[in-house]
Amino acid sequence: MSETPIVQVRHLQKQFGAGCPHCLDKESVYLEKNYCTSCGTVHAVRDVSFDLYPGEVLGIVGESGSGKSTMLQGLYFDGDMTAGEVYINQPGLAGHNVLTLSSQQKRYIRNNVYGMVYQNPVHGLKMNFSSIGNIAEKMIAAGNRHVGSMEKRGEELLKNVHIPLRRRKEEPQNFSGGMQQRVQIAKALSNNPPILFLDEVTTGLDLSVQASVLDLIKQIQRELQISMVVVSHDLAVIRMLADRSIVMLNGEIIENGLTDQILEDPQHEYTQQLVYSLL
């Protein structure tokens, strides 16, 4: 594994509300979890820093409302962050805090460097456009103007995610949830992005479909050496996919380390509770 991280996240901060002197301190008595009882501000992400290395899978666990998704949205530019820095070690981007780039540059990163799989396929797909069109959209956005090559790549990807080619021109709205999720994965992979974000990809899928989606992600990761950030509240998913994990609670990182280590020997009280409640 290479020594230089592909993504560096530093002091990421997201708050809903203006904040007040009472909630500046993390240990303040005015704070009820991450909610300030004095001014009503919610501190969704508090001072989060981590590195993502090339080819590694980083798991992010935490209960609902712990700030996992908000942080991921911030990284993918779906939502603005209040403060913090993100550096991507890619040609032309190194040394720039990508959060401060223009929206065109952010769009370039989304189309060329990032891939995103949302929990709900409605957010990642155009439900009334053909599956192959959905996959092509990302390639078009990245500047491809050759129908033949996009069609070929789309078919290749659909085959990879086990969607029968005869259904390639069908709209994802006719597909089952698991199939929609697989189309989303194919779309996210279309430009061979070095970085892939997965937000609760298996939540809401039945067990056998979950297993096949996870299998697929694992296989893609092995073959393409993509760096991934996997957000999930499901420890089983994290255990299967992630090399290294971060545990979040109330917007903060409370524990991080090798996934096995965290699961075998949790240090923080909350992590212990989380691990022991695993069936």
Added chain:
Amino acid sequence: MMTKPHFAFFDEGSKKEIRRTALKAVAIPGYQVPFASREMPIARGWGTGGLQLTLSLIGRSDVLKVIDQGADESVNAVSIKKLVQHTTGVSITEDTAAANIIQSRHRIPEKELREDQILILQVPNPEPLRKVEAREYLTKRMHAEDDYSGAWLLLFEQIMKYGRMSTGAEHPVYVNGRYVMTPSPIPRFDNPKMHQSKALILLGAGREKKIFAVPPYTDVKSMAFDDYPFAVESFEGKSCKLCGSTDVFLDEIIDPDTGERSYQCNDTSFCIEQLNKKEKEEVENSYV
């Protein structure tokens, strides 16, 4: 009591606002400039955008031609002509060359326009990205950021479904290499006429409250993929049954009794001109 209508229907303030909008549209080729669309004596969506442009620009010495689907005599064209003439008293013509303001729906005349002419097109749906994004504030942002992947995606979908780009009209174009514009519902056949046009082309959408423009001698490029080039409708081997013209946009006419197909010029004034020319030649020859 009957009061005399104001010249060109509108008060001067309204005309000034519309002219100002048109000037801004000329300054930013292909960009949809919002304007306060006026109430008109015809329903919105029936050519009010074009009509407002015509009324704001027309002067006493102008000569007006109005076309609807290529024809000078169809109901819409006649009604619009009547309204403009009633409120201005300008002369009306069917001869493309004689007019200096041409308001049109669905066609650009076959005869090449000149620098001293203005073509005004009526536009029902000015937004080329509407089918991919319903929200106006987002399409505006996409235009601002030069994000036209949605327009490309629509064409890609057509190729996937039908094996070719199947736009019957409104095939999107890049204007001056920057803004993507819907060229009003003209057939693809007319798209190349916009490229480096000598005449100013103004497009007005009354219901959607937008005015945009292609200034004279501006590049207009129809969108096309590398391996699926842009092509106009082909009328190969067909000609007008009345005047015999080829290389024009033809209407297909099916005889309801026999089921027989025939073709004739869609641009009626062009067809009549050809017929008159032919007749003149025949008459001249018969006296020799």
